[in-house]
Amino acid sequence: MVELLVLIPLLFTLPTVFLWAQFEKAGRKGWETLIPFYNLYVFLKIIKKPLWWYLLLLFPFINVFMYMLMLVEMAKCFGKYSLGEQFMAVVFPFIYFPWLAIKNKDEFLDPDKREEPKKSAVREWTDAIIFAVVAATIIRTFLIEAYTIPTSSMEKSLLVGDYLFVSKIAYGPKVPNTPLSFPFVHHTLPFTRHVNSYLTWIELPYWRLPGLGKVHRNDAVVFNYPAGDTVSTRYQSNVSYYTLIRQYGRKKVWSDKKDFGNIIYRPVDKRENYIKRCIGLPGDSLQIINRKVYINGKENHDPGKKEFEYKVYTDGHSINPIILSRLNITEGGRTSIPGEFVYMLTDEARDALAKLPIVKKIEVFNIPAGIRDPEIFPYSKDFPWNRDNYGPIYIPKKGATVALNLKVLPLYRRIIHAYEGNDLKVKNGKIYINGKVADHYTFKMNYYWMMGDNRDNSADSRYWGFVPENHIEGKAVFVWLSLDPNKTLLDGKIRWNRIFTFVH
Numbered sequence: 001m002v003e004l005l006v007l008i009p010l011l012f013t014l015p016t017v018f019l020w021a022q023f024e025k026a027g028r029k030g031w032e033t034l035i036p037f038y039n040l041y042v043f044l045k046i047i048k049k050p051l052w053w054y055l056l057l058l059f060p061f062i063n064v065f066m067y068m069l070m071l072v073e074m075a076k077c078f079g080k081y082s083l084g085e086q087f088m089a090v091v092f093p094f095i096y097f098p099w100l101a102i103k104n105k106d107e108f109l110d111p112d113k114r115e116e117p118k119k120s121a122v123r124e125w126t127d128a129i130i131f132a133v134v135a136a137t138i139i140r141t142f143l144i145e146a147y148t149i150p151t152s153s154m155e156k157s158l159l160v161g162d163y164l165f166v167s168k169i170a171y172g173p174k175v176p177n178t179p180l181s182f183p184f185v186h187h188t189l190p191f192t193r194h195v196n197s198y199l200t201w202i203e204l205p206y207w208r209l210p211g212l213g214k215v216h217r218n219d220a221v222v223f224n225y226p227a228g229d230t231v232s233t234r235y236q237s238n239v240s241y242y243t244l245i246r247q248y249g250r251k252k253v254w255s256d257k258k259d260f261g262n263i264i265y266r267p268v269d270k271r272e273n274y275i276k277r278c279i280g281l282p283g284d285s286l287q288i289i290n291r292k293v294y295i296n297g298k299e300n301h302d303p304g305k306k307e308f309e310y311k312v313y314t315d316g317h318s319i320n321p322i323i324l325s326r327l328n329i330t331e332g333g334r335t336s337i338p339g340e341f342v343y344m345l346t347d348e349a350r351d352a353l354a355k356l357p358i359v360k361k362i363e364v365f366n367i368p369a370g371i372r373d374p375e376i377f378p379y380s381k382d383f384p385w386n387r388d389n390y391g392p393i394y395i396p397k398k399g400a401t402v403a404l405n406l407k408v409l410p411l412y413r414r415i416i417h418a419y420e421g422n423d424l425k426v427k428n429g430k431i432y433i434n435g436k437v438a439d440h441y442t443f444k445m446n447y448y449w450m451m452g453d454n455r456d457n458s459a460d461s462r463y464w465g466f467v468p469e470n471h472i473e474g475k476a477v478f479v480w481l482s483l484d485p486n487k488t489l490l491d492g493k494i495r496w497n498r499i500f501t502f503v504h
Contacts, residue, residue, distance in 0.1 A: 013039060015071075018094045021101030022046075022074055025108040047073040048111040059209065062142070064179060065134055078106045081117050083126060137183050142173040142209070145474065147222060147273060152331060153452035153459065154275060156305040156346055158220065160330075162498065163481040164275075166222045170475035172211025177204055177269040187270040194233045194262070198270055206268070206470040215448060217295070218302040220476040220503050221278045223450065227464040228271035229418065233261035237272040240464065243375065268470055275476055276460050277304055280449030282397035288390035288462075290366055291455065303504045304453035305346050307331075309365040312341040314358045327352050330486070331457065344457055365456060377465040378410035387455070387462055395466065396443040403440050404431055411465075412441060419468045420444045445469050476503045 013036045020030040026046045033039050044053055047070060057063045068090045075081075075089040078100060088096040100106070119127070140146075149162040158164070168174075181198035182189055189195040215221060230241045232253065244253050244260065253260050279302065280286040284295050291308060293300045309332075312319070316339045324330075332343035339360075345353070354362050367373070369389035376385050385391065394402065396415060402408070409431060416433060417424040420443070425432045432438065447466035452458025461467065482498035 015067075015093045016040070016043060018097050019043070019074065022078065022097055022108075026077065027108070043070055043074075047077060049073065062138060065138070073111070076114070076116075077109050077111060079109060079114075083123065133183050140184075141168070141176060143168055146480075147275070147476070149275065152344075152457060153454050154220070154277070154304070155307055155330070155344070155454040155457075156328060157277075157303075157453045158275065158476070158479075158503065159482060159484075159495070159498070161483040161485050161495075162479050163483075164476050164503065165478040165480055166474040167212075167477050168474045169211050170213060170477070171215055171472055172208040174269065174470070174473065175204055175207045175209070177206070177267045178202070179204065181270075186273070187266055194264075196270075198267070200267065203267060208470075215278055215281065215472060215475075217278060217281055217300070218304070219278045220275060220304075221448070221450065222273055222275045222473040222476055223448075223467050224268050224271040224471040224473060225274050225464075226271075226414075226419075226467055226471055228266060229268075230263060230265055232263060234259065235261075240459075242464075246374070246379065271471070273473065274450070276450035276452050276458070277302055278448050279451045280395045280461075282395055282446035282448065283400065284395045284449070285392050286390075286395060286449055287392040288388065289369070291364075291388045293451070302453075307344045307346050307454045307456070309456035310343055310345045310350060311363045311365065312343055312353060312359060313361040313363075314339050314341065315360060317358045319353070319356065319358070323356070329353075331454075344454060376462055378413075380410040382407050383410070385462075390462055393449075395449050396445075396447045398443055398446045398469075401440050401442045404438055406431070414465060415443065415447070415468075416441055419470075448472070478502055 013034070016039045017033045020033050023033055023042065023046065024030045028042055028046060032042045040054060040057060041051075044051060049070070053066060053070075056066045071089045071093055072086045074097075075086050080086060080089065080100075145166050145168060147164045147166050149158050149160055149164065152160050178198040178200060180202055185197045187197055189197045225237055227240045227242055228237050231237055232239070232241055232244060235241075235244065241253070241263065248260075254263055279293055279300060280295060285297070287294045318334065319341065327349045329343055329345065329349055332341065334341050343349075343353075350362060353359050365388075367386040367388045370384050371386055371389075372381065372384035373386040376383075376387065376390070393411065396402070396412070402412065404412070406426070406429065409426070413424065416422050423432075423434050430437050433441065446469040448469070449461045450467050451460045451462070479498050479501045482495035484493050484495055487493040
């Protein structure tokens with residue numbers, strides 16, 4: 001953080017140098033533009049803005065807008081009020097201000113004495129729109145942002161069609177990795193399928209501003225999908241790129257554009273947003289035994305309304321849809337076997353169905369321990385785990401060191417290489433990190449373990465592993481609207497009982 005506080009004013013020194021002539025016309029010395037920190041102080045004195053603006057120049061992303069406002073104010077000091085002139089001052093200050101010094105004889109106008117020209121209606125609307133966009137962008141980046149729930153992975157805690165407010169200040173807002181991006185969209189431009197909404201000309205390192213607290217166990221957390229760094233434009237994040245590689249092989253995925261489209265990379269802040277419950281914290285040991293989660297040897301009791309997959313056997317009759325609706329059973333249906341149904345059920349729904357006269361038996365799906373699912377992280381035969389019986393696994397903590405060998409490596413390979421940027425190779429049975437033989441590794445970041453409340457219908461950490469701290473976006477706190485996608489307005493589309501409720 002100290003390094004960034006030093007670096008940021010240095011970055012603003014370069015465009016300020018090109019104001020040499022303007023500084024002199026304002027009665028200052030031209031060489032004052034060359035001194036980092038001090039030149040910004042003088043700049044604010046010239047345009048007569050309060051010194052608290054200086055504090056805002058220390059905050060990434062906000063400082064860009066503040067500096068733009070300073071350039072606009074400097075242009076006004078030389079009688080430049082048109083939108084085109086101010087655009088040039090903001091976007092091309094290194095060309096525009098020296099050009100003014102050479103081509104323009106305008107004198108410096110004291111901000112306290114100059115008369116502001118009357119704006120046209122078009123100009124007033126344009127300024128208002130620009131201000132609104134900038135203000136909304138700052139709010140959604142650093143304070144609070146609206147999200148929607150597109151999938152059922154958090155049923156019944158969060159429902160498909162819930163609209164949430166997510167607090168960015170709960171854990172501290174992240175500085176955007178890609179500040180040059182189209183406002184109010186995520187990674188793709190509106191009305192396009194594959195056109196990026198961002199530019200990678202500037203990519204900032206991970207930095208998080210101070211927040212109200214830290215991630216706690218069982219928080220409902222929004223984060224960037226860790227396995228979404230590389231995606232197929234054909235499948236996007238609906239099917240993980242790494243799953244495609246395991247199924248079809250790298251050569252086919254990269255060469256067959258008809259079936260897989262282009263393979264593209266996305267920066268951290270432009271990966272898909274997921275919401276899950278944080279089950280494991282840095283330094284925890286996690287194990288799942290017959291669907292029950294144990295943290296450091298103790299069963300975890302989270303506040304979520306968990307669902308599991310059940311087989312329901314009837315006397316041959318179907319269950320009345322009205323009963324299913326009343327019990328809020330939204331996933332599942334009849335199988336090919338007469339009298340057999342598969343439903344995702346909470347404990348309450350399961351017990352209610354069991355009391356129906358037509359229901360003969362209810363069995364939970366449970367994959368026994370020792371049966372390996374090849375799609376379960378870390379995708380190694382040395383770890384015969386599945387969704388219902390998993391681990392134990394250690395969740396890395398910043399500064400902690402683990403012993404490395406070829407058996408353990410699959411657990412932490414992606415952390416070492418992809419998340420923490422090391423060169424990792426295995427040669428002749430030995431592990432090399434950054435060219436040196438390694439038998440241990442010390443983690444540079446904290447990591448978290450995320451799981452959906454709809455345990456048997458959730459792509460979560462069991463399938464793609466740890467969530468790095470630099471992927472954490474915020475905490476889900478409030479449902480402000482809830483719409484049932486399967487109903488009409490006349491049929492109860494608005495879930496009134498969920499509006500203005502807090503997320504637990």
